[in-house]
Each structure stands twice: as structure tokens, then as C-alpha cells.
Amino acid sequence: MLFDLTGFKILPVIIPDGILFLSIFFPQVFANESKTIERLIELTEPRGRDAQEKVERIKEGEKAYLRFCVHCHGLHGQGNGKASSYLRPLPRDLSLGIFKFRSTPSNALPRNEDLYRTIKKGVPGTAMPAWGDVLAEETLMSLVEYIKYFSDRFQIETPDFKMSAGLEPPYEKHSVDKGKVLYKELRCGRCHGEKGERSGRLENKLTDAWGNPSVVYDLKKPGLYKAGFSSEEIYHTLVTGMDGTPMSAYDYVASEDLWHLVHFLQSQQKSEEIPPLRMSQKIVSYPTSKKIGLSPEAPVWQGIKSVPVKLRALKSASGKPAVINIQSIHDFKHIAFRLQWKDETPDTAEPGARFYMDAAALQFSSRSGFDSIYYGMGERKKPVNIWHWKADSFQKVEGRLRIKNKWVAVNPFSEKSVEEMNASGFGALTVQSLEDQQVTGKGIWKNGGWTVVLLRNLKTASPFDVQFRESMNGLVAFALWDGKQKEKNANKKVSFWQQLQIQ
Ligand code: HEC
Ligand code: HEC
Numbered sequence: 001m002l003f004d005l006t007g008f009k010i011l012p013v014i015i016p017d018g019i020l021f022l023s024i025f026f027p028q029v030f031a032n033e034s035k036t037i038e039r040l041i042e043l044t045e046p047r048g049r050d051a052q053e054k055v056e057r058i059k060e061g062e063k064a065y066l067r068f069c070v071h072c073h074g075l076h077g078q079g080n081g082k083a084s085s086y087l088r089p090l091p092r093d094l095s096l097g098i099f100k101f102r103s104t105p106s107n108a109l110p111r112n113e114d115l116y117r118t119i120k121k122g123v124p125g126t127a128m129p130a131w132g133d134v135l136a137e138e139t140l141m142s143l144v145e146y147i148k149y150f151s152d153r154f155q156i157e158t159p160d161f162k163m164s165a166g167l168e169p170p171y172e173k174h175s176v177d178k179g180k181v182l183y184k185e186l187r188c189g190r191c192h193g194e195k196g197e198r199s200g201r202l203e204n205k206l207t208d209a210w211g212n213p214s215v216v217y218d219l220k221k222p223g224l225y226k227a228g229f230s231s232e233e234i235y236h237t238l239v240t241g242m243d244g245t246p247m248s249a250y251d252y253v254a255s256e257d258l259w260h261l262v263h264f265l266q267s268q269q270k271s272e273e274i275p276p277l278r279m280s281q282k283i284v285s286y287p288t289s290k291k292i293g294l295s296p297e298a299p300v301w302q303g304i305k306s307v308p309v310k311l312r313a314l315k316s317a318s319g320k321p322a323v324i325n326i327q328s329i330h331d332f333k334h335i336a337f338r339l340q341w342k343d344e345t346p347d348t349a350e351p352g353a354r355f356y357m358d359a360a361a362l363q364f365s366s367r368s369g370f371d372s373i374y375y376g377m378g379e380r381k382k383p384v385n386i387w388h389w390k391a392d393s394f395q396k397v398e399g400r401l402r403i404k405n406k407w408v409a410v411n412p413f414s415e416k417s418v419e420e421m422n423a424s425g426f427g428a429l430t431v432q433s434l435e436d437q438q439v440t441g442k443g444i445w446k447n448g449g450w451t452v453v454l455l456r457n458l459k460t461a462s463p464f465d466v467q468f469r470e471s472m473n474g475l476v477a478f479a480l481w482d483g484k485q486k487e488k489n490a491n492k493k494v495s496f497w498q499q500l501q502i503q
Contacts, residue, residue: 009438026068054145057138061146064139069147077150079210086314086491087127090212096246098209101227106241106249108160109153115144117228125217125224126462127314129496165235166255171263179264191216191246195239196268209244211220222269228249229269231500232426234262282499283307283476285328292329292336294442301338304329311480311493322493324360324478335468336455337362339478340388346445347393347483356483358391358445360452364466365475365497385466386421389441389452391483416442418454422464438465468502476500 065073072087074080078093078168084091092100101118102110122130131140148154169175183189183196191206192198196219206214222229227237238258241249250258290300304327311322325340339360347358364385418441438460443452456470466474475497481487 007439008010011434019210027091035162052349057142057145060139061142061144064135064143064147068131068135069143072242073147077147083127088212088465089126089215090210091128093210094147094150096210096244097151100242100244102240102243103162103236103430104160104240105163107243107249109157111159112144113145116140119143121228123226125226127312134496151192161166163164163236163251165239167231167260168231168235168262169256169259171231173264176267178257179260179262179267182253182261182266186250186253186261188261196220196265203208206246208246210447214245219265220268220270229260231262233265234265235259238262280308281309282501283309283328285330285337285502287503288329288331290331292331292455294453294455296338296442296444301327302331304338306340307480307498309495309498311495313489313493322480322482324480324495325480326498328500330458330468332470333458334455335458335502336453339452339454340449341480342449343445343482343484344393344448347451356486356488357390357481358450359481360390360450361386361479362454363387363477363479364500384422385464387439387441387454387456388419388421389417389443389454390419391417391443391445391450417443438462457495470502472502474500474502 019025070081071083072079072081072091073094074084079091079093081091097109099110099114102108102114103125104111104114118128120130120132122128122132131143135143149473153381188196198216199218202385206216208214217224217226220223225234225237227242228232235258237247238250238253238261239255240251250261253261284305286304288300292300306325306327308323308325313321313326324342325337329336339362341360343358347356364387418437418439420437420439439454439456441452441454443450445451460467476499477497478495480493482493487493
């Protein structure tokens with residue numbers, strides 16, 4: 001919702017007590033037409049060699065943006081990339097020039113270092129990855145330069161000063177107690193609950209400047225602090241606020257009192273670290289002379305190195321990652337993967353429950369090198385091959401279900417527990433024809449967890465399949481669906497690309 005008043009934008013933020021209007025001073029935020037490189041060059045201030053360097057940096061930034069960011073943030077930075085419809089909270093509309101994570105005063109532009117930090121460290125509890133894990137320092141810097149051109153604000157204004165945090169007083173009981181009183185007096189609990197425990201959408205009463213429901217996260221979980229949970233980072237969040245959200249700036253509160261608040265919040269925190277997603281792991285497929293079969297508990301898997309891979313929910317406020325343990329072996333003819341993960345309830349294809357089944361998927365790219373593909377769903381012209389295992393037919397129900405005296409195929413595409421698919425970009429998922437479906441799989445649920453084996457020939461005749469060769473290096477990513485949590489389709493947990501080596 002945006003009202004235009006003679007060049008000013010008024011962004012309404014609805015809070016439970018009524019409607020509060022925030023005026024943001026920037027004209028024509030939507031003027032966002034042809035942002036060509038030429039125009040960017042024109043706009044860059046420095047001349048001579050400096051200018052040339054800046055142009056190079058912006059070009060590099062554009063290249064990286066189109067590879068890694070466009071799927072979520074969109075071509076013009078408006079937060080409407082192809083993946084955005086799958087994600088909550090939505091990717092930021094960078095064209096409006098409103099930023100949550102700043103060290104600068106409320107309503108001011110972020111500094112380069114603020115943007116750099118967000119891109120590098122990602123936003124915990126959301127789909128925004130920590131790019132510092134996979135992109136070089138210079139690439140991160142070039143992205144900072146490039147995304148600033150989505151908003152005209154950066155051409156009109158200069159970023160403000162960094163707000164000083166002063167000196168942190170000692171963390172002691174006296175300070176925590178004072179913070180507790182202030183937390184009450186300033187009525188933080190309206191939105192955050194008595195002790196900061198509330199999480200969720202504030203009963204749908206709050207919206208943000210982008211017109212979407214605003215989510216508050218459990219302040220007892222330091223790993224979910226989007227702007228960081230070190231003392232100074234929390235201080236900055238309080239003093240600068242999170243623009244565009246109902247979390248306003250407490251810049252009128254004395255510095256000393258803000259520190260007491262920080263200490264109170266820290267006293268409430270349970271140290272549950274949410275580890276950042278990493279892609280740097282290597283999964284090796286080891287050769288074996290033993291027979292490889294489908295049995296998930298066959299002795300052939302004993303002693304094979306297991307690699308724990310973290311997965312993060314694409315659409316969840318809890319941000320709690322899952323871990324899937326991966327092993328792989330091959331006998332020069334077949335290749336098998338064994339996946340193990342914790343899941344307290346087996347959600348199989350039983351009547352009534354079959355719409356939310358436990359499932360896991362492997363996604364392969366035969367191209368090596370991370371740079372080539374976004375980890376989501378492949379890119380156009382660079383399709384990925386997906387093996388999708390579901391806790392149905394082969395497991396308990398043997399393929400068909402008797403519903404009202406009629407036999408119904410549980411899985412509309414095949415009666416196997418694994419479906420092979422190809423994807424090239426979000427929304428472009430195709431199931432392979434039946435004769436191309438050659439992956440078999442079998443799962444067992446036992447003692448609070450699934451063990452699933454997927455098996456295929458190293459080589460196949462299908463041009464849509466990933467082909468495995470000895471000593472090749474490829475990429476593999478994983479996805480999990482928990483039926484209990486009603487996860488289905490895009491509502492899933494995903495990993496980054498992992499390296500796969502066939503030994
Ligand atoms: C998988 C989707 C996804 C991808 C890919 C992605 N982002 Fe984001 N990004 C998000 C989401 C979601 C948010 C919003 C988080 C929030 O509002 O709490 C976000 C927020 C941001 C912000 C907001 C900063 C602020 O202070 O408000 C910046 C800057 C940003 N992303 C830059 C990038 C850049 C640069 C890339 C590419 C290197 C990128 N993003 C790739 C999903 C994504
Ligand atoms: C009007 C509702 C409201 C009030 C009052 C409020 N907050 Fe918030 N606060 C929010 C929302 C919404 C968010 C999450 C914004 C987001 O992530 O988009 C938030 C986020 C935060 C965060 C997390 C920052 C991060 O890095 O993710 C902290 C810490 C916080 N608030 C502390 C406080 C304290 C302390 C007070 C009182 C002095 C307070 N809030 C008052 C709505 C409120």
C-alpha cells in the first residue's frame with residue numbers, strides 16, 4: 001500500500017493500537033526503467049582510472065547479481081524474482097531504498113559496510129543465504145555497488161553516519177534488572193511477549209512497508225537475530241530500528257538504558273546457535289567390490305564415510321535447520337546413495353495422511369563448479385536432474401491404495417517410490433517419461449529416523465540424466481519434506497550445492 005503525495009511516499013505501518021504513518025522522504029521511488037550499464041556509467045562520479053575501476057566493479061556486480069540474486073530479488077531488484085512466490089518473508093524490494101539492517105539512523109540509507117554485512121552473512125531464519133561462504137570478497141563488494149542502483153535514493157542522498165554504540169557497561173545483575181524494567185516501560189512486550197518469547201505473525205495485525213505481514217521472531221533464540229546477536233549488534237538494532245517494519249528506532253532512549261535492554265535480552269537467550277549454511281563439503285562415492293542392493297541396512301554401508309549436510313527451510317520463521325547424513329558407493333556399474341535423517345513420525349502414504357508424505361530429493365548438476373548454477377532449481381538451459389523419493393509405495397503401501405472399493409495409484413506419475421525429474425528454473429519442473437525412470441529406492445523408518453537408499457546405473461541412455469564417470473567432480477544438493485509439518489512442493493528444506501566426487 002503506497003500513497004503518493006506530491007513526490008513523497010507515505011508508508012503506513014499498522015500496529016495493534018491503530019495506524020501509524022511513517023513518511024519516507026524520497027521522490028519517485030518507482031522510476032525504475034532502463035537501468036542500463038551506460039546510465040550507470042554516466043551516474044558514477046569519479047573520472048579517469050577511478051571511474052574505469054568503478055565501471056568494472058558494477059559490471060562484475062551485475063554479472064553476479066544475474067547469477068545469484070535475480071531468482072529472488074528480480075531483474076529490477078523489486079523483490080519479485082521467480083522464486084519469490086515460494087518464500088516468506090519475501091525477498092527485499094531493493095528499488096524502494098528501505099533497508100532493515102543499518103548502522104545509520106532511522107530512515108537513513110545503509111552504509112556500504114551494512115549492505116556488505118547483510119550479503120556476506122545472510123539473514124538467519126529467512127531464505128537469504130550467507131553469500132560470504134561461496135563468493136569472493138571482490139564479488140561481494142561489486143554486488144554492494146550494483147544493488148545501490150536499483151533505488152534512486154542512492155543518487156540523491158548520501159548514507160548517514162554510523163550511530164555510535166559508546167562503551168558497553170559490564171554485564172551484571174543490576175543491569176539485567178534495569179533492562180527488565182525498561183522492557184516493560186517501553187512496552188516491548190506488546191509485540192515480543194513478556195520475555196521476548198513470542199514468535200509468529202502477531203496475530204496478523206502487523207504489516208511492513210512492503211505490504212506484507214510482519215513476523216516477529218523468538219528473541220530467546222540468538223541465532224535468529226537477523227542483524228546479529230553480539231552486544232553491539234543488538235544495540236544497533238535498538239538504536240536504529242528496522243526500517244519498513246514495526247520495529248522502530250529507540251534513539252530517544254539514553255545510551256546507558258539501551259545497554260541495559262541489551263543485557264536483559266541476553267539474559268533471556270538460550271544459547272542455541274543456528275549454524276550458517278555451508279556449501280564447502282565434499283561427498284565421495286567410494287568404490288566397492290561387494291554387491292550393491294536396495295536394502296537400507298545392508299552391511300556394505302558399514303564404515304562408509306557419512307557426511308552431514310545442513311538444510312534450511314525455505315518458508316518458515318523457525319529457521320531450524322535439519323541435518324541429512326549422506327553416504328555413497330559404486331561398483332563401477334551402479335551407484336547408490338544412502339540418506340539418513342531424524343524424523344519422529346513416519347508419514348507414509350496412508351489414507352488421509354497421504355497428501356503430506358515424508359520425502360527426500362537429490363538434485364544433480366553434471367556441470368562442475370559452483371558458479372554455474374543457482375542452488376534452487378537449476379537455470380534455464382542448464383537443467384538439473386532430480387531424484388525424488390517419497391515414503392509411499394515401496395515402503396508400506398505397495399503402490400496402490402484401496403479407497404472406497406477402488407484401487408488408486410498412490411503416486412500419480414509412477415508406482416515406484418522414486419520419481420526422476422528435470423528442472424530448469426523455478427516452476428519449470430518436468431517428470432521424466434516412464435521408460436526414462438531408472439532410479440530405484442527403498443526406505444526404512446526405525447528408531448526415530450529414515451534410512452533411504454537410492455540406486456541407479458552409473459550411465460544411462462537418457463540425455464536428461466546425470467551421467468557418472470570415474471573420478472568426476474559434480475554437484476549435488478538435497479531437499480527434505482516432513483509430512484508431519486505439512487511440508488509439500490516448494491514448502492521444503494534445502495541445502496546448498498555440495499561437491500560430489502566419484503572415486
Ligand atoms: C533464495 C532467495 C534469495 C536469494 C537468492 C537472495 N536473497 Fe537477498 N533476501 C532474501 C530475503 C527473503 C530477504 C529478506 C529478509 C527479511 O526481510 O528479513 C533478503 C534481503 C536482502 C537484503 C536486505 C537488506 C536490508 O537491510 O533490508 C539485501 C541487501 C539482499 N537480500 C541482497 C541480496 C544479494 C546481493 C543477493 C545475491 C548475491 C541475494 N540477496 C540473494 C532472499 C534472497
Ligand atoms: C510495534 C511492535 C514492536 C515493538 C513495540 C517492539 N518491537 Fe522489536 N521487533 C518487532 C518486529 C516486527 C521485529 C521483526 C522485524 C523483522 O524481522 O522484519 C522486531 C525485531 C526485534 C529484534 C530482532 C532484531 C534482529 O536482528 O532480528 C529485537 C532484538 C527487538 N525487536 C527488540 C525490541 C525491544 C527491546 C523492544 C522494546 C524497546 C521492541 N523490540 C519493541 C516489533 C516490535
